[in-house]
Amino acid sequence: MALDIVEFSKQVGVSTATVSRAFSGRGRISDKTRERILEEARRVGFTPNVHASRLNLKRTSQIGLFYSFSEEPIFDYYNMELAQEIAKAAEKRGQALHLELSRSGKSNEDRLRQLTHGAALDGIIVVVDGRASGARLLESIRGCPAVVVTSKPWSPVGKEIVVELDVFTGMAEAVRDLASQGHERIGFIDTAANGGKSAGFSRIMREVGLRVDPKIIIEGSISFADGQKAFHQLAPQQPSAILCATDILAMGALNEASGMGLRVPQDISLVGMDDLAFAAYTTPSLSTVGIPRSQIAKTAIDSILSQLDDEESEKPRASARHVIGSYYVPRSSIGPRS
Amino acid sequence: MALDIVEFSKQVGVSTATVSRAFSGRGRISDKTRERILEEARRVGFTPNVHASRLNLKRTSQIGLFYSFSEEPIFDYYNMELAQEIAKAAEKRGQALHLELSRSGKSNEDRLRQLTHGAALDGIIVVVDGRASGARLLESIRGCPAVVVTSKPWSPVGKEIVVELDVFTGMAEAVRDLASQGHERIGFIDTAANGGKSAGFSRIMREVGLRVDPKIIIEGSISFADGQKAFHQLAPQQPSAILCATDILAMGALNEASGMGLRVPQDISLVGMDDLAFAAYTTPSLSTVGIPRSQIAKTAIDSILSQLDDEESEKPRASARHVIGSYYVPRSSIGPRS
DNA sequence: AGAAAATGCGTAAACGCTTACACAAAAATC
């Protein structure tokens, strides 16, 4: 605190410029001087003030992560696992993660504006669950490199990069696997989040050549308890397999199956989605649709950094769209039709 | 970018001081002027640069969160849930979370020094799993307000505040509950993390008046698979109940029980620890030891903020220790001894 | 050996805000 660069440089007997060069690695400086300075800094405990530095450089090495949801803030396991991957990817590229949990109301946008316009962030990753909330948020960003992570189709609002997850590639694999094991009557427990996935499910069923029975499609659930309830409703309709739009719903279903005295997978097959770490830990372990989280994370971070580079070399910015597929993870919650 | 405070203040027809006052809320300014300035700022899109501001204020409104582990970096569900609570608590107090995943080697300490000495952080929360790694890390912090979060006894290295979780209060409740349901022969699957909990387990057993049989205590496991393996080893010794040092281990045990044809809780009772969100979602749902995560988080954040206040009012800093107890969460994985 | 190029370092002007201090105008006091 007491020790600033001018004090310190005097102690070492060089100019502030030289000290700055020693720390930044930029500019011309002899190896000998650099080492002497760094050594001395360690000895007396001098560390350059990051704010002064950032004020000059206009770089912060911080990337923001925003979760923007139309409904109440959801920071669930799914998002936590994603956040973790993003943090890892950021770190690998020398960036720190600035995690911002979405707050209620429109203060969200104000906050985002403050951070991006105020130059606190080098870039921003926004995870959205739907058009409405996301688009509004994006507008408050303007010049700052941004990427939108979504699992719904998203066409750019501005110059943002979009990283889009296609949950249906993995779902299709799952349905095909079920079909190959003799299942024809496949039910679906949909999620309320993100606009639901049942339209995609129906499309896939048709593509695979299976009949879609709306009676065994349940719309809009969220929680473990919803999964239980939905399964309870569905079971009397005698599907031989049920797909669930999230792993949590599948766990609820699994639980209710056991409560109703049905064995999984002997009596009924169950598939989740998201491949949360816990999906492998249920009994029986849950077949699910895996999400290449680390790839999503890496793509997002890399996109920001390359936008930053382009900015530096004055290249024009353009929006781009990366679509990343999901994949099927077979485990023991499915089996041949009984 | 193009618009700085002096440009902007000219446009509005006031001085930079007045603009600064309008944004910061500090200093004397008439309501009318403030509103006019804020309104105009919104119109033309002016946001104060945070770095310039922080350079002056020496406050960043950012709190760092470090995980320091002696072994390989573990950022598991347990830590994720804790991190989430800390992020929430920080946000509630107007602080942003700077999440730093621990990296390999000693670059960790360098990084920490850089952030704290470089004034990038208002305070730092270090989650440690043992004395050795933590103490070394703490030494690199010096003046910056720090709190250590731990589940092992920790005596201060410097002026840090320690928030200590006592996992044994909840464990004792669990053992007492088991005892009251007729269980006497209680096994224990210990964790390898954090130095283990079996000593505490034995103490509790003795306090409750139950015999400790070392043959049904298994030391040092980590993963789901370890839980399975440990249960497999333990079952032939016929304990009527098993405590597991983490929920993950308990899930492994639950799974293996089912694999061996044992019913939980009819044939054997099972208790986990940590109360991860998922513990409620197993079949049967897992009795466990709950951790007041939000209280830990709040205590940690509040400690930092109060250290900051004390610093401002020149009060002397002193170390302090908050011990927070855990509690028993009974669910359906336990029942009377058969 | 002399000219040209490269290297190492210092000086000083930014970077964009905050705030102590000064001062005029308005409000409160007697």
Next chain:
DNA sequence: GATTTTTGTGTAAGCGTTTACGCATTTTCT
């Protein structure tokens, strides 16, 4: 109504770095 107090605003000196530019000194080239 004169004096004191309070309020609102401006001036300008920081905050602690970075880096363009300039000048020696050293190295390279012919």
